[in-house]
Amino acid sequence: MLDQLDREYMPTHVGIIMDGNGRWAKKRMMPRNFGHKQGVETLKKITEECSNLGIKYLTVYAFSTENWKRSGLEISGIMNLLVDYLAKELRNLHEKNVKLMTIGDIEKLPKAAYNKLVESKEFTKDNTGLVLTVALNYGSRRDISHAIKKIILSDRESPIDLDKVDDTFLRDFLDTAFLPDPDLIIRPSGEQRLSNFLMWEAAYTEFWYSDINWPDFKKEDLHRALHDFQNRNRRYGGTK
Numbered sequence: 001m002l003d004q005l006d007r008e009y010m011p012t013h014v015g016i017i018m019d020g021n022g023r024w025a026k027k028r029m030m031p032r033n034f035g036h037k038q039g040v041e042t043l044k045k046i047t048e049e050c051s052n053l054g055i056k057y058l059t060v061y062a063f064s065t066e067n068w069k070r071s072g073l074e075i076s077g078i079m080n081l082l083v084d085y086l087a088k089e090l091r092n093l094h095e096k097n098v099k100l101m102t103i104g105d106i107e108k109l110p111k112a113a114y115n116k117l118v119e120s121k122e123f124t125k126d127n128t129g130l131v132l133t134v135a136l137n138y139g140s141r142r143d144i145s146h147a148i149k150k151i152i153l154s155d156r157e158s159p160i161d162l163d164k165v166d167d168t169f170l171r172d173f174l175d176t177a178f179l180p181d182p183d184l185i186i187r188p189s190g191e192q193r194l195s196n197f198l199m200w201e202a203a204y205t206e207f208w209y210s211d212i213n214w215p216d217f218k219k220e221d222l223h224r225a226l227h228d229f230q231n232r233n234r235r236y237g238g239t240k
C-alpha cells in the first residue's frame with residue numbers, strides 16, 4: 001500500500017480518536033490500563049510514520065472532558081502513562097524535530113502531568129517538523145463555550161465590530177487556533193462517531209473508520225486510511 005501512496009497529496013492534518021484500548025485489554029482478560037499502555041506503543045509508531053510521510057499535523061484524542069467519569073484507577077493510570085511517555089519519548093520526539101502541543105484544559109490535570117506537559121512543550125517549541133497535538137481534558141463543546149467567554153470579555157474591553165463576526169472569527173479564540181482544519185479523522189475500534197472531538201474544525205473532514213482496536217493499529221492501517229483519503233473527491237459543498 002505504501003508504494004501506492006501519492007507523497008505529493010498527503011493530508012496536512014490527521015486527527016485520530018485512539019479508541020478500543022479497553023476492549024483490547026478485556027479480550028486478553030487484562031485490566032483496561034494494560035490496553036492504554038499498548039495504546040501508547042501504537043501512538044509512538046504512528047507518530048513516527050506520520051513524521052516519515054511528511055504529514056505536518058497529527059492530533060490525537062487522549063483524554064476527553066467526559067473521561068473523568070471513569071474510575072479513579074483508570075484515570076490515574078492514563079495520567080501516569082502520559083508522564084512516563086513524555087519522560088521516555090521526549091528526546092526521541094525532539095530528535096525527529098517533532099513539536100509537541102496540547103489542546104484542552106490541561107491546568108485541571110494532576111500537577112505532575114501538567115508540569116511535564118509544560119516542560120515538554122517548551123523543550124520542543126522551536127522544532128519545525130510534525131506538530132503532534134495531544135487533546136487532554138479536551139472537548140469541542142468546552143472549547144467553544146470557553147471561546148465564547150473570551151469573546152464576551154474581549155467585547156467588554158473594547159466592543160467587537162459585529163461585521164467582523166464571520167465564519168472564521170470564532171476559530172481565533174479556540175484552543176485549536178494554531179491548527180489548520182483536519183483533512184482526515186481516523187477512528188478505529190468499530191465506533192462511528194465524533195465524540196466531541198474537533199466538532200467545529202471537522203466541517204469538511206473526511207472520516208475513516210476501522211474495526212481494529214487502537215493497540216492493534218499498524219502503520220499499514222495508516223497507509224490504508226491515507227490511500228482511501230487520496231481517492232476521495234472533496235467538494236466542500238461545490239461540484240467537481
Ligand code: FPP
Binds near residue numbers: 018019021036040067
Ligand atoms: C479510548 O479507548 C482511549 C482513551 C480514552 C485513552 C487513550 C489513552 C492512551 C492511548 C494513553 C495515554 C495517552 C498518552 C498520550 C500517553 P477506550 O478506553 O474507550 O476503549 P474501549 O472503548 O474499548 O473501552
